[in-house]
Amino acid sequence: MMNWLSKLLASFRYALDGLKYTLVSQRNMRIHYSAALIVLLLSLYLPLRKIEVLILFVCILLVIVAELINTAVEAVIDMVTTEFHPLAKVAKDVAAGAVLLCSGMAVVVGVSVFYPYMGFLTFSQLEGTPYPPNIGLAALIAFNFFLTLLIKAIVHRLGKLDWEPSMTTSLASCIATSLIVIVDNLLATLLLILLTALMIGTFLHNRKRKNPVILGVVLGALVAVIGFRLM
Incomplete structure (x- = not known):
């Protein structure tokens, strides 16, 4: 039982190490985390509905998960080869494209959710x-x-x-x-x-x-x- 618990705690520690690594090494991840903090603070201040908060949570997680996968892809490619290879470029570009799409979707959803509550932004x-x-x-x-x-x-x-x-x-x-x-x-x-x-x-x-x-x-x-x- 204790062995199983120690393995479970170790897996959590490894996962946190992965999150910490991306924050330390990836500038884009730091931008994503900063944006997530701002969004979460706004969700606390504004009278958002439950479904709106849940949608924001999903968008935040999608962007962060996409950036994590992108970082993992880059790390594996850099481990396999340090020379330029067309397929390595394709893999990195496709992973970055996934982050771009998720980030764009998150921006659209965020603006759509917050805009009705931001009275000073109404035209x-x-x-x-x-x-x-x-x-x-x-x-x-x-x-x-x-x-x-x-x-x-x-x-x-x-x-x-x-x-x-x-x-x-x-x-x-x-x-x-x-x-x-x-x-x-x-x-x-x-x-x-x-x-x-x-x-x-x-x-x-x-x-x-x-x-x-x-x-x-x-x-x-x-x-x-x-x-x-x-x-």
């Missing part, structure tokens, strides 16, 4: 506009992300690397276009157009391949315009 001046900000905006941005990623994968398989839309400019263009539609203000529209133009100019100046930048901008804007037409 009453936008309530009368044709497209007031709501969860549909998050769905539109997520749709743009997955569509751009799908197009990048298809074009890459066809070997047309110059025709892969840039994810960064696609998302930026989608968000900027969405804000222009939502705000419905001439001055804000001009400022957003200027900001977007400056960003595009910087990308075009710093990148050798221009097509991905331009295609990303066009794709993001089209998704936003069509998306708001369907709302």
Whole structure:
């Protein structure tokens, strides 16, 4: 009985050592833990419902578990080989992609849960506009992300690397276009157009391949315009 108990306690100790290692060695894990603490403090302060708190718990755990798996994958690969290998890069990139998706989902869920309780963040001046900000905006941005990623994968398989839309400019263009539609203000529209133009100019100046930048901008804007037409 005592032997079984000692093994059980040892397993807990090993698990805690793994959590401690990720906190010590991984900057992203420290960011995740800090964000989790902030979310938990807000959940204590705000009058959240039970289901909302449970959803936040699930999202926090998903992000942390994904980062733990990512760290484990990196450790195993570094143990097997210290040289560059295409498959090792694929394994690390896929594990990092899992963390990215979980983190993105957690951000969307967190904003959706906390927004109704944050009175100082409400935009009453936008309530009368044709497209007031709501969860549909998050769905539109997520749709743009997955569509751009799908197009990048298809074009890459066809070997047309110059025709892969840039994810960064696609998302930026989608968000900027969405804000222009939502705000419905001439001055804000001009400022957003200027900001977007400056960003595009910087990308075009710093990148050798221009097509991905331009295609990303066009794709993001089209998704936003069509998306708001369907709302």
